[in-house]
Amino acid sequence: MADWQQLNLIGFITGIGIFLFGMLQLEKAIARLSGNGFQQFLRDQTRNPLIAITAGTLITAIMQSSSMVSLVVLAFSGAGVIPLYNGIGIIMGANLGTTFTGWVVTTLGFKIELSAFALPIVGGGSLLMVLLSERKRFAAWGRLFVGLGMLLFGLSEMKGSVEQLATSLDLSALAGFHPLIYLGAGVIFTAVIQSSSATMMITLSALHVGILQLEGAAALIIGADLGTTSTMILGGFKGSAVKKQLAAAQILFNFCSALLAFLLLQPLLGIVTSLISAEQTLYRLVAFHSLFNLLGIVLFVPFLKPFAKLMERLFATEVPSLPRFISNVPANLSSAALIALNKEAARLADRIYLFNLRNLKIDPEHLRCPQERLEQLLGTQPGNLPFEQRYNQIKRREGDMLRYAM
Structure with a gap:
């Protein structure tokens, strides 16, 4: 029990809270700076499923919010501007786009001391927000820097608390768990905190200091992708038929991708370990995350239109009346x-x-x-x-x- 007290629970929870708050500020700032640009892009550049998937991937990687992309897709699909199967394609691409966060953090977050410049970034952003509050665009840039700084500071706090645990814990006690246990832990934890990105950061931290091995970390990340569907399960089936169709499509896609990734856990890990050296364990994990999301997309694309029709049959819409004039x-x-x-x-x-x-x-x-x-x-x-x-x-x-x- 004394070993687990070395975790510094307050620091760990503080790190999660600051990280999530930073993500929220970053999301709002990018939405303000991009204006209606990404909505226009989604509407104009999603004429076929492949372009829709690419657009969903790119916009989510830039916006760092798959939930925001999903809301826009829901609005456009509900209005009939985007066909349902293209809307599903965008959401599938958004799943792949969320893996970009792991690549960025692995490249920067574990190679430099984050806390050294996280607070100066927050301070500079705060000055922009306060001194130039009347100039909306400058204030949005300030919020972006505040969000980025808090995200980095939260990650630093999580890393620090996990490293304290690693110095005193007998790591052999964690080696015997079946991957299914890690899968379940990823589902539950992500469903509670409502952020697969935060789960990824914690998993990377644990893998970095040796608390987790690659197999367990990979299973945990599969669970995190599955855990993100909890929001859709709770709120996605209370709205219109289109909302139910998109929610069911996202849940089923995530479930099938997660099931496939878990069944092929060893072969997929074999691929990434053969391509990436043992010294780059963190890159192996984020590559695995991107690989199984990409695999799910590749397998679903040929059946996208039949899949959309199945959703329409399961959650039928009322027969629409024709416009009177046009x-x-x-x-x-x-x-x-x-x-x-x-x-x-x-x-x-x-x-x-x-x-x-x-x-x-x-x-x-x-x-x-x-x-x-x-x-x-x-x-x-x-x-x-x-x-x-x-x-x-x-x-x-x-x-x-x-x-x-x-």
Whole structure:
């Protein structure tokens, strides 16, 4: 018991908290700096599944937030701008993009003393946020530096507390566990802290000081990828049919990838150990992480469209009604198309107005407007539909208009 007290539990928990907070600040800063650019990129550059997977990988590697990418995909798929199978492709690519964090931290975080410059980065970023708070872009850069500095400082705290444990612990006690135990630990821990990146950093720290061997660390990372689906399990099946389809697709993809990686644990480790020297154990782990995510994508890509159709059958959407105006006018007839689009926009505005009235429990019959206008307003959407169905109709109509205009 005394050995485990050497872990410095307060320092370890503090490190996790600072690391997660730094990740959050980094995510918000990059979202502010990128504006709508990455949303535009997702919309325009996802015309086929392979490009969608590549886009999901690149944007997640840059944004460092697979959850943010998933939210945008959910919005675009719900509006019908991105087909479901391309949305699934982006989410699959996002899984691969999250492995980029491990490569960066392995390259920098374990070769230099992080704490020496983590706090100066936080201090410089804080000055930018305080002194230039009125200039939003400079303030966002300040937040980015604060997030980066806190992320590095949190990692340094975790490393330090784990290194204290390594100096006093009999490491042979950890060598006999079956990989399945490490897999379960990765699932549970990641489900609790809601960050596979934090689990990866802790695992790298433990591997670095010899507390874990490569096989156990690899099994733990497989569990971490599976543990990230807990958010989707808890919240993904309460929304629209499209949300359920994407949530189910992500859960099933992660489960199949994790199962495959665990069954092929020894062959995959054999590949990375043959390519990377024994002195580069941390690189072996992050290479394994990228490899099994890439393998899952390669195996799923040929079946992406049938997989999407299966999700649509399992979570069927209500049959949509056609747009009143733009469905009757070809988009290449520019003058007529513009008139139809304006009329469709006005009708959508009426529908949103009526939607909000009903949500606020305001009877449209009490509005002071001509009877003809009232009948026109009430005709945009039946009043007996449930909230979710009315909301999905509005989202779908917006998607119809965006596709028509583009």
